[in-house]
Amino acid sequence: MLLEVFLVLGTLLLYFLFSKKKEETLPFKDGWWGRGQKPVTKEDSSIRPFKVETTEEELSDLFRRLDQARFTEPLENSCFHYGMNSVHLRKVVSYWKNQFNWKKQVEVLNKYPQFKTKIQGIDIHFVHVKPPRLPEGRAAKPLLMVHGWPGSFYEFYKIIPLLTDPASHGLGDEHIFEVICPSIPGYGFSEAPHKKDFNSVSAASVLYELMLRLGFNEFYTQGGDWGWLICTNLAQIAPNHVKGLHLNMVSVSKLGLPQLLSVLLGRYFPGLFGFQGEDVRRMFPFLKKGLYRILSESGYAHIQATKPDTVGCGLNDSPVGLAAYILEKFSSWTDMEFHNLEDGGLERKFSLDDLLTNIMIYWVSGCIVSSMRFYKENLQKGIGTQKHEKLTVQVPTGIASFPNEILHIPQAWAKKKYTNIVSFHFMPRGGHFAAFEEPELLAKDILQFVDKVEKEQLWKKKGE
16 A cells, blocks of 8 residues: 555656646637628738828818817916826927928838738738848848837837848847838727727737738747737747747736735845845835826726727817827826926927827827727736736747836746746836837847847747
8 A cells, every 4th residue: 555655656746747737829819800791702911012191181180170279277386297288288289280290200101111911801001121231141030019009100110220220320230130010900000900809819810910921930029018918929829930029018917925925025025036126126115116106007098998989089089189198198108207397208208200290190090099999808808817818928038127117027027927038137218118219228128139049049949
């Protein structure tokens, strides 16, 4: 009897020592998001050139609406504590009407090649920039870069040349990229889904199809905001195709007991919970920098995750309302301290031309409602309930942690989700819109991450 017990215990020990849990992937979501029923004929997979164009009628309508705007007087000394300050909003609108040159900005938008292609029933818009030059015998590395809300593909315009032609910008030529920047379906010039339930997994599946259609079987991905989740899902769907995942924002939907204890005790015993000094500085006091910050900055998300069309209808009808709604995010998410300034610090990191160009992309495409619906599609079933939230990410992951991000996620928390973090850097400055705000810092971090993956051969297909 004793021998049998030892045999059973030995078998169990060997099982736990040598058995390896099967790495589960996220199912590809093959949907149909076009109008009506899916046709029986094969979908047109052609890739068509696209240019941003605006008619005089559209511009006349815009200026009429700007002229008829009604402003509300702000409270005295309120700065940006109540949201967009209408004193500064008047100045922005005046610049928009009298100095901003949209036609010139259209030329800027069209300086990079743009295309559309139909995937799962909807037109997908994307920017596709190849290197201007390649050393002999070298190949460019495909890099998919995905924006978020309330941003657009335009966020990447300043980082694109740093990645496609790094040598000309003092960044060396060891890694040269071919950059693909799509508009998330329902954003910018990508067609909005016509059916419910188009979430981050749906978007990841569509963009995976896009990369395969472009002929890229192996590629890198990069994202922040919704781009973080879409790229994360893409890495879960296609780990044999995503060589590396670089993020400038991470979030975790499930915290275990160790993480909860770290919230209470991490300030006093950082080493016990794997925290570094910079983690402590960014996270604590947690009530102020964690809980209260989330409560004060998440009201928009609750609206958009429940009744997006209600407020969206007003924003889609008023360019001034749209500008106020978007600009307030570019203030607070760039630096929370900017709410103490009457101008929200908007021009400390961005030009009005750049800010208004992003707003105009939302205005001329009429996409604000569909962009806001993405919150409902992703959050209506609750947090932590979806399959992708329960699966880890095994592909090599690099994280650029910017100090002014809304909520700091330490590496000790992130590694529960991203089990193969090969690069985690505390960035010296910058906030939520990293590529738009600090393109050189982000480009350097992407380059060092890819260099590590390539030189150390950290990416392996399953079965190799």
